[in-house]
Amino acid sequence: MSLITNVMDHSLDDGYAEAAARKKSQGGEGGMPKTLRAKLVLAAGLVLAALVVTVGAAQARVAAPVVAKERQELIDRIDSETEDADQLESTVDKLRDDVSARQRAALKSSGGSADVDLAGLLSGATAVHGPGVKLVVNDAKEASTGGDGTNPRETSDFSDTGRVRDRDMQRVVNGLWASGAEAISINGQRLTALSAIRAAGDAILVDNRPLVPPYTVLAVGDGDKLSTGFQNGADGLYLHALEEQYGIRATISTEGEVRLPAAPSVIVRTAQPKSEKTEKGTS
Template identity: 35%
Template sequence: MTLLGGYDPDAGRNAHKADKPTLIPLPSLLRSLLSEHLDPGYAAAAEAKAAGKRRAWWQAWAWQLAGAMMIAVVFAAAMAQARTTAPGMRETQQVLAGSVRSAETTTDTLAQRRDALAAEVDTVRRSRLEGDALGQQLLGQLDEANHAAAATEVDGPGLSLTVTDPGVSADLSDVSKGRVPGSQQVILDRDLQLVVNSLWVSGAEAISVGGVRIGPNVTIRQAGGGILVDNQPISSPYVINAIGPPHAMQDVLDRSPGLQRLRLLEASYGVGVGVSATDTMTLPAGSVREVNFARQFER
């Protein structure tokens, strides 16, 4: 007879005794189900996972510490280098600023000398040509050419437009943002070009933008965040003066694409637009460049 025994491997009786039952040491299924809720393999796997997590946590902490130390070393080296190079950079900036101021002074001096020589040449030319009828005729043609080339100072009644960028606004909505990404600038070179062309169409005889006379070979273009008129930087507020019949010019300008564009920018971005008529204004003479090549177009 064979009976199921317990867990003790020595629970079986001596097999040499006759007629004695032998107990086989097998676990009780019912006892194991009641006493052991999880398979031993699950417990071993859980212990291994916990040990792995502990090791992973220590490794992650070590890597984070090493990364923080490396970042601190890099920042310390950068600060040391910045402190070392700061005096040299300030000195270089001062030298460059001094060079710019010196160049500006030289340019202004040369421009004044150029204007003085041009006036002297005009005086001598008039004294030589005013003596006879042919000379007077030539002087009249020269005056017309100089006026068309914006080479003479003019004065008279006209219109004055003042266009102001809205600048930095407390409102961060899309309306207050600039048309140039990352900039508060709203007025661009093409806006001023359109206004100048509209003024010519409205009957203007002479125009200046930001104090710079508009004439042949004079451009209005964008240079980064600034606007250059004849390679001279101008900034907001942009003042555009035009000599001509004020009321007739304003009637045409009110319906022109240039002023309509400004009104749209005024409503959308808060650009300041002011138009006023004046009885007298003076526009400076523009710079005259030598013409190396020219061709007359047939109409």
């Protein structure tokens, strides 16, 4: 009976039981070890990543010549359009000079005087050069957009007291005119009797063209007289006050030779009295 009982309680030899337990701890019966399975998964992931990188590199290599070709074509188009624009600008300048010469000839032949050239200079229709002054006006170093609404110079468009504004440039230009300037330009933009200095958001517009600081104002005239007259005048003192109170930067210097371009277009509108026949017809 004891032998039968021992066989029933220990159906497997102890060596078999130990081997079965070891296999179970390594991955279960009939399965592979966990460490081997993890290594296989990692290897498969690395292979997949390498495949993706290889395919991406191959596609980039294939697309690179196409992108480079499109980029070069765009550069060539830009260069071509720039050359065309330069040629058109040169043509416009030649036509403007021709028109001006014809206007002067027509005015002189119809009884005009030598004041024709002076009128063209003062109206901004012709380029001018000569002695004058150079005035550079710039925002304060700490100037930025925005504010708390408590600044004494605040408007609906500008709330930073350190920024140069349209009305500041208006006073600068008017002060130079009053001091004897014969012609003025701002950042290369020639001013005429029809010019307007306005604001659009944070930008200053001169004849609807936006300008960015620093604002370089060139004025033709007696340099010493212009400089002294402007700085001692009300507008020069106003600019000096902006420097002291708000940090706006401004420098003025006399120049032996100042060159100002002609205005892009000067459209003069004239009015004529109606004839008696026209007045009777419309009455």
